[in-house]
Each structure stands twice: as structure tokens, then as C-alpha cells.
Amino acid sequence: MNRTRVVSGLVAAFLVAACGSSGGGGGGNSYSGKTLKLGAVLSITGAGGVYGPQSRDGANLAVKQINAAGGVNGAKIELTVEDDASDKAQSSQKAQTLIQQTQVMALLGPTLSNSAVGGHPLAEKLKTPILAVSTTGINIVPNCNNPDPTPCKYVFRDSLGEQTAIPANIKSYSEDGHPKTGVLLVAQDDKFSSDGGKIVQDTVAQYNIQLLKTIPFSKNDADLSSYVTQAVQLKPDVIFITSLGGIPAKIMTAARTQGWKGQFLGGNGFNTATVSKQAGTAGTGARSASAWYIGNDFPSNKDFVDAYKTEYSKDPDQFAAQGYTGIKILADAASRANLSFSNLASDRDKLRAAMETVNIQTPLGPFQFTSTHDVKQTVWIIQMDGAGGFKLLHEIKAS
Amino acid sequence: MDQQLVNAIFIGSIYALFAVGYTLVFGILDILNLAHSAVFMLGAAITYSLALNHGLTFWVACVLGIAASAVMGLVIEHVCLRPLRRRQAPPIAALISTIGLALVIVAAVEQGKGGSLFVWLWVDGANSVAFPSGTFPNPVWHIGDLTLESSKVVIIPISIALMLVLGYVMRYTQVGRGLRAVAENPRAARLMGVDVDRMISLTLVISSALGGLAGILFGAALGDISPYIGRDNVEVRGLAVIVLGGMGSIPGAVIGGYLLGLVEILAVVTFGSSVRGGVAFAALFLLLILRPQGLFGTRLRERI
Numbered sequence: 001m002n003r004t005r006v007v008s009g010l011v012a013a014f015l016v017a018a019c020g021s022s023g024g025g026g027g028g029n030s031y032s033g034k035t036l037k038l039g040a041v042l043s044i045t046g047a048g049g050v051y052g053p054q055s056r057d058g059a060n061l062a063v064k065q066i067n068a069a070g071g072v073n074g075a076k077i078e079l080t081v082e083d084d085a086s087d088k089a090q091s092s093q094k095a096q097t098l099i100q101q102t103q104v105m106a107l108l109g110p111t112l113s114n115s116a117v118g119g120h121p122l123a124e125k126l127k128t129p130i131l132a133v134s135t136t137g138i139n140i141v142p143n144c145n146n147p148d149p150t151p152c153k154y155v156f157r158d159s160l161g162e163q164t165a166i167p168a169n170i171k172s173y174s175e176d177g178h179p180k181t182g183v184l185l186v187a188q189d190d191k192f193s194s195d196g197g198k199i200v201q202d203t204v205a206q207y208n209i210q211l212l213k214t215i216p217f218s219k220n221d222a223d224l225s226s227y228v229t230q231a232v233q234l235k236p237d238v239i240f241i242t243s244l245g246g247i248p249a250k251i252m253t254a255a256r257t258q259g260w261k262g263q264f265l266g267g268n269g270f271n272t273a274t275v276s277k278q279a280g281t282a283g284t285g286a287r288s289a290s291a292w293y294i295g296n297d298f299p300s301n302k303d304f305v306d307a308y309k310t311e312y313s314k315d316p317d318q319f320a321a322q323g324y325t326g327i328k329i330l331a332d333a334a335s336r337a338n339l340s341f342s343n344l345a346s347d348r349d350k351l352r353a354a355m356e357t358v359n360i361q362t363p364l365g366p367f368q369f370t371s372t373h374d375v376k377q378t379v380w381i382i383q384m385d386g387a388g389g390f391k392l393l394h395e396i397k398a399s
Numbered sequence: 400m401d402q403q404l405v406n407a408i409f410i411g412s413i414y415a416l417f418a419v420g421y422t423l424v425f426g427i428l429d430i431l432n433l434a435h436s437a438v439f440m441l442g443a444a445i446t447y448s449l450a451l452n453h454g455l456t457f458w459v460a461c462v463l464g465i466a467a468s469a470v471m472g473l474v475i476e477h478v479c480l481r482p483l484r485r486r487q488a489p490p491i492a493a494l495i496s497t498i499g500l501a502l503v504i505v506a507a508v509e510q511g512k513g514g515s516l517f518v519w520l521w522v523d524g525a526n527s528v529a530f531p532s533g534t535f536p537n538p539v540w541h542i543g544d545l546t547l548e549s550s551k552v553v554i555i556p557i558s559i560a561l562m563l564v565l566g567y568v569m570r571y572t573q574v575g576r577g578l579r580a581v582a583e584n585p586r587a588a589r590l591m592g593v594d595v596d597r598m599i600s601l602t603l604v605i606s607s608a609l610g611g612l613a614g615i616l617f618g619a620a621l622g623d624i625s626p627y628i629g630r631d632n633v634e635v636r637g638l639a640v641i642v643l644g645g646m647g648s649i650p651g652a653v654i655g656g657y658l659l660g661l662v663e664i665l666a667v668v669t670f671g672s673s674v675r676g677g678v679a680f681a682a683l684f685l686l687l688i689l690r691p692q693g694l695f696g697t698r699l700r701e702r703i
Binding site: 045046047049050085188215216217218220221222223224225226227229230233245246249250253257258259277278280281282 | 402403406407409410509527528529531532539541546548617621622623625626627628631632663664667668671672673675676
């Protein structure tokens, strides 16, 4: 009697498991026992080293969670992370190795827009889906081969472009603070930063802010005091900073030391705890538009934040959330793509097609791609709290 | 312009302190030690790591950072220079071997991440860091329109005091006489009973300790520590400074450092920030046409 129950129970469980794995979208049992190879080219060292490690940690957490829950329809994810040292040439070379030698199904990255200029067209040419998790410059999607306007088929991004973030931030502050004058400090030798600078220049006039001066500098210049002095001597209401790494924090510290009391506005370069922590009290009140806010308490974010804290004993940031979301997107697409695991080229194409119809809950909020493969999501206006964190000021819904 | 003058003096002091160590080795060995910029970076990185990641007091970390830089001087001598000297290789070979060591040091520091041997360097994974405010006391004075930060002001007396001490040691002490004898003619010095290898080791230790100190002051005052601070900020500029001052001349390196700082900031103010590097090197070029031996250089071999 007991024995029959156990056997029938096992049979039932087996059937449920089988239905579960095939229910994902016709993937069938071909997934179980297989390995879904993914790659990531991130800037763990160099200027992007303040962002890349968090993207990596976020992505690894997602992989760990998915595999612990049985994988993608039974297929385990294997993520290979390569460090491009924030260098454009190394970045393309690492991407090529992952695509051709490691034979990954899809890639995340690279961390910096500057490197994406090389890596994205390469992935497009080799017909491998690549999902940008932190690149925010102009012409990342869809025209990765800019100035050629042809939309790239294999390039996606889940990070909020500066073209959306910077104007949203300027608009929001002009409504709150009515600034009249501004000075722009821009790192001229980096695509992310110089694109951000262009966006600031193109946006300020709409809100009646007079740009008194644009001060370009090199991202490798450690001594920024002379540029900050130039800016402060003009006594602007706002200092715009479009730069990455620790530079925004250094500019804030130097400007406050020289007695300037106005408002700092920036872009995605502000949105990491590392920058907020380095700026300390000098950064208090510095505003930016963010793709993500740690304090959001909808379940897909709260679960992520809790799991991240448990795993790494520290708070996640925007880059961690985007890296985590990147893996979730690829896993969701893979579960619906009916992959064969034998024909890599056709699998890559199936995965690409499935990515276009992703519609999932993520730490960033409800997530979908636009028709141009860009992110469609809520924008959060945040400010530094002077203690290494951020406070939410406004929420701007996706239009 | 006023605050800019202050900015120029601060950055000039760092160039000077860095270049003094650079020029010292050249003056005695006739060799450009291109690993000097890597030692500069290493001093800052080790001090940061000991103070922030390993809980040492800032001042203790500084002393250990300088000591580690001095030890790097011995490594340079024993790995890059002495073996080549034994084989009587030309100076260009030593130059290349120091470039090699610099690349190795930078690459090693870059590797400071989970699972590597150097993980203790950057515990949190980010390798572009700054001392958080409060690590060391840094009062700020405002005099009229001028802002003076003590972390920057302190560089000036340190640079000048070290230059004076070094000048005194060179001219009036037994060790200084030994060093000058080696600079003059190593073979004659050896025949006179000077331990040439020991003198050269000592030169590299002093030079590297100065380089490490310059790196620490740079990291503390400018809030930027990464594997690339030496390469990006002082390597080529330091070379320019010692050429400007006269190869091997210590006062020349100091004056040259301040001059380069001034010219750079002047370029930023007059022509805009994008020409910073270019104008400075154009000025250097002009000066070399007018005075090929540099400001304090002599055509004789007596340099120090």
C-alpha cells in the first residue's frame, strides 16, 4: 500500500517536473542537462573599475539564483566574465574570444560606451546577441555602426541612455531650483563623457539656463584643481559634470573646498555608491537621473536587494541591478527560444528573436525593449545623501 | 589667476619631488630609471591599502609605504641594473629593463582582485580610489579669495626640506662624497676603496623612497590612486622636468618641476584646458633650442 503510494507519487512528481520544463515555451527536454554558455566583457580594472565589478556581481548573483532553481528549463547557465581593463582594443579582443573560442550564446557588456564602439559592431558582424548593461552613450542602439544608420539586429541595452537621463534630470532641477547659469566640466577623451557633454549643451537652452563656459579636460588628468577654479570663478548656479570613475567626486570635493555652494547635476556617472562615498559631504544634494533606486519596495527589487546584501554583505547599486537584470533577460529569452544546443548560429538567432519580446519584472521595474532594442522603463531622479548613498526625489514614468 | 597660481605651485611641488629621485639616479648612473613612476604609484597604492583596507593609522601606513618604495629601489637595482652592469651592457639595455619592471609592477597592482595574489591591495575590487575625507586631518584656510588646503600646502616645505637635506648630504658627508665619486668615475672610485655597488643601491633606495613619498602626497592631495597615476601623470612630465632642469641636477629638477607646473596652469588659463600637455612641451622644446643643456645642466660630468 505504502509502496504503491510512493511509486505513484514519484511518477506524478516526474510528470509535473517534465511538464514544468517543457511548459516554458516548447523548449522540451532538449534543455535538461545542457549548458547555456554566456559571456560578459566588463571593466573590472581601469577607469570603469568603479562600475564593472558591481555589474559582474549582479550578473553572478542572477546566475546563481537561476541555477539553484533548476536552471533555464533544466539547462545550467555558465557565465564567463572577462576584464577589458577599460580599454577599447582589449574589449573587442575579449568579446571576439568569447564569441569564437568560448562559443557563448550571448554576451553582456561592455561596461563603457567607449569600448562598445568596438565590441558591439563586432558582435553584430558575428551574429551574436550582445546586451549592454551599463553603456549609456549616444548611438549604442540601434545604429551601433554609426554613422551608418542601419539598425543593428543583435545589439540590445538594458541601461538608461544619457539621452534620456540627462534631459530628465535638467528638467526636474529647473522646475525645482530655477537656475539661470551653468558651467559644464566634461572629460573630452571618453565617449560616454563627451556624449553627455553634448547632451547638456543641447538641453540647457530649453530651460533658460545660460551655459557660461564648457571646460573640457582629459580623463587621465589627476590634477583637476585648475579646471575647478575656472568654473568656480564664474560663480554659476549649476555645475554640470559629465565624466566617469572617481572624477565627479574629485570635482565636487575641490569645488566645495573652494567655497562654491551651487548645485551639481550629472548623469549615470554619479549613480554608484563608490562615487557617492568618495564625494562624501561634498556630494550632498548632487542630482542625477537613475535607472534604479535601492529603496523601491516592489518585490522584484526588494528580493534582489536582500539577496545581494546576503551574498556580498554590501548594498547593490544601479550597475549591479542592471547586470542582474541582464542575466534575467537572457534567461527569460532562452527559456522561450526553443534552443537546439547543437546549432550555435541558429540558436543565437532564436535567442535574439526571443529577446525582442521580453516582458518581465526586474529590479529596474517592469522591463521591455523598445522597437529599437533600447530600454523602456521608469526614470528615478535621485540625489546623493552625503554618506555614500542616495535619496529618491522624483519618479518619471516611461512614456 | 591668483588661485590658479596656488594650483600651479602645488602641482609643481609634486613634479619637483618626483623628478628629484629621477634625476638622482641619472646623475650617478647615467641611466634613466623608468620604473620610477611605477614606484611612485606603488607608494600611494600600498599606503592606501594599509590605511583603508588593513586598519593601520594613516601615518604608520605612510611610513610603511615609503619603506616599501625604498625596498622597490633595491629590487630595481638587483633585478634590472646590477645583472646588466656585470655584463657591461649599454645604458639603453638598463633603460629597457626598467621599462619592463614598470610594466610588471603596474600589471601586478592591476591584478588586485578576488582570487589573485594581490587581492589585499584593493579589497573592495575598485582600483581607482581616494582617501575618504577624515583619513588624515586636512584643515582648509581661506585667505581673501584664496583656498589653501593643508594636504597641498604641506607638500611645499616637504619638497624644499628634502632637497636641502639631499644637497647637504651630497656635498658635505662621506656618503655624498662616495656617491659623487661613483658619478665621476666608477672605476676610479672602486680603486679608491669606495664600495660602488653599495653606493648604487643606496642611490636607488633614496630615489625610490622619494618617489614613493611623492606618490603618497599626490594621492592624498589630489584624491586619485589607481595603477595608472604614475604612467598618466608624472612619467613623461618627470622626464620633461629633469631635461628642463638639466639632466642630473637636483636644484634643476626642483626649479624645473615648479616651472612645468606654472607653464601648464598658464596654458590652461590662457588657451583653455585642451592644450595643457601640448603647451608645456612646446615650452620645453623652445627652451632646449635656446639652452640644450637645460637650466642648470653643465657640459662637464660634474652634475651633483
